[in-house]
Amino acid sequence: MQGFAGEFSHALSLILNGDAELWSIVFLSLKVSVFAVLISALIGMPVGAALAVARFPGRRALIVLMNALMGFPPVVVGLLVYLMLSRSGPLGVLELLYTPTAMIIAQVVLVTPIVAALTRQVVEMLAEEYSEQLRSLGVSRLASVPVLLWDARLALITALLAGFGRAIAEVGAVIIVGGNINHVTRVMTTTIALETSKGNLALALALGAILIGIAVAVNAMVSAASLRAEREGLRHA
Amino acid sequence: MRRAILRAVALGLGMMAGVATAEEPFIVVQSTTSTQNSGLLDYLLPGFEAESGIDVRVVAVGTGQAIRNAVNGDGDVLLVHSKPAEEKFVADGWGVERLDLMYNDFVLVGPKSDPAGVKGGADILSALSAIEAAEAVFASRADDSGTHKAEMSHWADAGLDPTEASGEWYRETGSGMGATLNIASGMGAYTLTDRATWLSFGNRGDLEILVEGDPRLFNQYGVILVNPERHPKTRATAGQRFIDWLIGPDGQAAIADFRLEGQQVFFPNAQ
Numbered sequence: 156m157q158g159f160a161g162e163f164s165h166a167l168s169l170i171l172n173g174d175a176e177l178w179s180i181v182f183l184s185l186k187v188s189v190f191a192v193l194i195s196a197l198i199g200m201p202v203g204a205a206l207a208v209a210r211f212p213g214r215r216a217l218i219v220l221m222n223a224l225m226g227f228p229p230v231v232v233g234l235l236v237y238l239m240l241s242r243s244g245p246l247g248v249l250e251l252l253y254t255p256t257a258m259i260i261a262q263v264v265l266v267t268p269i270v271a272a273l274t275r276q277v278v279e280m281l282a283e284e285y286s287e288q289l290r291s292l293g294v295s296r297l298a299s300v301p302v303l304l305w306d307a308r309l310a311l312i313t314a315l316l317a318g319f320g321r322a323i324a325e326v327g328a329v330i331i332v333g334g335n336i337n338h339v340t341r342v343m344t345t346t347i348a349l350e351t352s353k354g355n356l357a358l359a360l361a362l363g364a365i366l367i368g369i370a371v372a373v374n375a376m377v378s379a380a381s382l383r384a385e386r387e388g389l390r391h392a
Numbered sequence: 393m394r395r396a397i398l399r400a401v402a403l404g405l406g407m408m409a410g411v412a413t414a415e416e417p418f419i420v421v422q423s424t425t426s427t428q429n430s431g432l433l434d435y436l437l438p439g440f441e442a443e444s445g446i447d448v449r450v451v452a453v454g455t456g457q458a459i460r461n462a463v464n465g466d467g468d469v470l471l472v473h474s475k476p477a478e479e480k481f482v483a484d485g486w487g488v489e490r491l492d493l494m495y496n497d498f499v500l501v502g503p504k505s506d507p508a509g510v511k512g513g514a515d516i517l518s519a520l521s522a523i524e525a526a527e528a529v530f531a532s533r534a535d536d537s538g539t540h541k542a543e544m545s546h547w548a549d550a551g552l553d554p555t556e557a558s559g560e561w562y563r564e565t566g567s568g569m570g571a572t573l574n575i576a577s578g579m580g581a582y583t584l585t586d587r588a589t590w591l592s593f594g595n596r597g598d599l600e601i602l603v604e605g606d607p608r609l610f611n612q613y614g615v616i617l618v619n620p621e622r623h624p625k626t627r628a629t630a631g632q633r634f635i636d637w638l639i640g641p642d643g644q645a646a647i648a649d650f651r652l653e654g655q656q657v658f659f660p661n662a663q
Contacts, residue, residue, distance in 0.1 A: 242465030242623055250625070252466055253420060253449060334420075334451035337434075352570025353429050354577075354595030 162357035163364060170365060181369065184342040187255050187329070188322035191262030192270075195318055199267040200311065203274025204304050208282050208296040218275060224268035229261075233328030236261045240332065253334040258342070261328040266318035273314035277307045312381050316374055323370060343369075418447035419630045422459075422467035424538060425568045427613075428452035430588035432658055435650045440637050446630045454568060456536030462486060462616075465623035468631035470616040471638075473586075474538040478614045487616035491639055494647050494658045495612045498542060499590060500603035501573075502528075502582035510582075514605040517550040524552050527561040529581040531572050534564030538611075543584045546608065573599070586611055591652040613658075615639070638662070 169177045206218060238244050240252040240260075251257045281303050282289075282296075289299045304311065326344035333340030335349060343366045350359040427433050428450060437448045451461065455472040462470045463486050470487060472478060481487045500510065500519055508526040510519040523530055532554070533540035547554050554562040563581060565572045569589045576583040577597035585593075590601070615635050620628040637643045639662035647660040 241461075242625055244464075247465070247625075253451060334449070336420075336449040336451060339449055349429075351574070352425065352568050354570060354573060354593040356574075356595050 159357040159360060162355075163361040166358060166361035166365060179338070180341055180343055180346055181365075183255065183340075184323060184344070184366075185369070185373075187258045187342060188262060188319055191259045191266055191322045192315055192319045194259070194263050195266040195270045196311075196315055198263070199270030199318075200274045200304060201300065202267075203271035203276075204278045204300045205297065206271070207275045207278035208300060208303070210296070218272075221268050221272050221275070225272055227265060227268065229265060229325050229327035230331070232261055232264050233331030236264065236328065236332045252332065253336055253340060255333070255340060257332040258329045258340060261332045262322040262325065265325060265328060266322050269318045269321060270314050273317060274304075274307075274311060277310040277314070278303045281307050309381055309385060312377060316377060319373065320370060323366070323373075416447055417445060417627075417630055418449055419468040419627045419634060420449045420451060420466065421469045421471055421634070422462045423450050423452050423471040424455050424458060424473060425452050425570065426473070426539075426586045426589045427471060429570055430592045430652060430657065432588065432647070432650050436638075436643065436646050439642065439646055440634060443642075444630075444633055444637070446633065448634060454533070454535050454537030455539075455541070462618050465618065465625065468618055468627045469634055470618060471613065472538055473611055473613045474541045475612055475614060477538075477541065478616060482616060486619055486622055488619050490614050490616050491635065492661055492663060493613045493615045493638055494644075494660045494662075495610060496587050496658050497604065498539065498584050498609040498611050499587050499601045500582060500584055501576070501590060501596075501599045502602045503580040503598050504600055505580070505598075506602060508582070511602045513603045516546050516603055516606045516608050519603045520546055520550045520552065520554075523561075523582055524550075524554060524557075527557070529561050529563060529579055530554065531563045531565055531576040531579070531581040531583040533569065533572050533584075534566050535568070537569070539569060539584060539586060542611065546584075549608070588652060588657040591655065591657060612661075 206214065206221070236257065237252065239246045240249070240257055241247055242252070251260070282299065285303070294302070324344065326348055329340070329342060330345045330348060333342070333345065335341050335345040343362060347359045347362045347366070350362065423433065429452070433450050441447060451458070451467065453461070455474045455477065458467070458470060458472050459477055459481055461467055462481070470478070470481070471493065478487075478490045482490045500516060502508075502510070508519070508523040508528040510522050513519050532543060555564070558564055563575070563579070565575050567575070569585055570593065572583055573585060573589070573593050574595055575581065577595050577599050580598060582602070615638055617628060617631050617635055618626045620626040644660035644662055647658050648656065650656070650658060
């Protein structure tokens with residue numbers, strides 16, 4: 156692996172010197188994955204919490220299915236979204252294939268089960284803990300969902316970070332629905348795949364190291380923010 | 393807190409809408425990895441984009457997948473290298489007309505140790521026969537790409553069926569050219585590659601060109617406009633303008649000017 160140090164410092168200097176090309180790739184990666192996680196949170200958290208408190212036939216099966224979907228192969232998700240968004244597909248008229256929106260959709264499909272499954276687990280534990288209080292207050296099971304979600308917020312941030320980790324690191328789905336088009340849908344992981352296929356292994360590895368650095372930075376920022384929120388919450392309480 | 397979340401969501405939806413509606417004229421070109429990995433398209437496109445104001449969005453996949461994507465209507469122009477498959481695409485009504493664009497050639501690369509002893513030959517069929525006789529490791533694309541179709545036709549012309557030895561000395565990677573070259577480099581295998589991808593490939597390791605110059609290794613690229621009668625949303629006007637530019641004097645001159653390691657690797661031959 157001769158030249159890795161050189162390639163790495165080259166890639167790092169591109170980042171530090173604000174190389175527009177590389178930064179736009181990094182920014183698009185973040186934008187796509189952050190939106191995907193936000194939308195997944197809007198869908199996955201209520202669904203997960205509802206599954207935690209509601210009682211209905213088939214609930215167990217649904218939970219098993221949701222847990223299994225956490226392992227949905229990204230390539231299959233990419234293929235399904237491609238078939239939906241293709242001009243020959245049912246949603247072809249929307250002209251979304253090969254756009255960042257298509258990549259967001261694919262990542263939402265990948266991330267929502269993770270958010271929902273982890274939310275379900277956290278909220279179920281809380282619901283058991285608080286079941287007597289909630290019952291004495293006369294709160295119905297479903298009505299208790301917002302309260303439980305709010306109370307579980309710190310644990311749910313971990314769920315979102317897990318989803319973000321899956322989204323930002325994923326390549327199989329976004330390369331199919333995004334097409335890895337330069338300046339339009341090229342993100343960090345598809346750039347790494349492209350450089351690997353060109354045999355530029357050192358550059359690919361350097362970009363991978365930067366991707367990891369970004370993931371660490373995002374996690375650190377979120378954990379610092381939630382820690383501060385927790386302290387402030389204690390002070391107000 | 394709740395207002396902050398709402399604001400974030402509103403901002404998110406707004407930006408997504410912005411992504412979907414940020415319209416400048418563009419076309420989607422379904423093309424092959426060789427034209428992208430070699431850097432040819434990066435070299436050609438700025439000239440056309442500056443002149444026309446049309447943004448060219450390239451999806452680089454194998455020829456087989458590019459054609460299937462175009463059949464689905466997910467592209468306006470097809471730029472690939474497998475003449476029989478291209479002619480079938482047009483005959484089936486998916487494309488308007490197939491035009492010759494340029495050519496380059498395939499080369500057989502393999503390890504310097506050359507266990508099958510094919511080095512210096514100029515006959516691809518006898519080289520493949522020697523590899524088969526020696527049961528030397530050969531990495532095949534096996535992905536229905538133009539290069540894979542060419543490789544299979546050479547095996548057939550040599551009267552051999554290597555897939556019988558699949559998993560033994562014949563390794564079907566099912567991957568793109570670059571990935572297959574990485575594999576060949578890793579296991580010291582022979583493989584067939586187009587010259588442009590080879591010259592731009594950065595992880596050759598112990599591999600070198602062993603057989604070249606056989607007229608059979610000729611590699612013709614064609615360009616086709618996706619048929620707007622089949623897919624009414626095809627950006628036919630802009631797509632046709634791109635094709636006209638490629639086969640016109642400016643595009644042909646730009647193709648001829650492109651160099652890799654000081655060598656010309658694509659030779660314009662539009663009629």
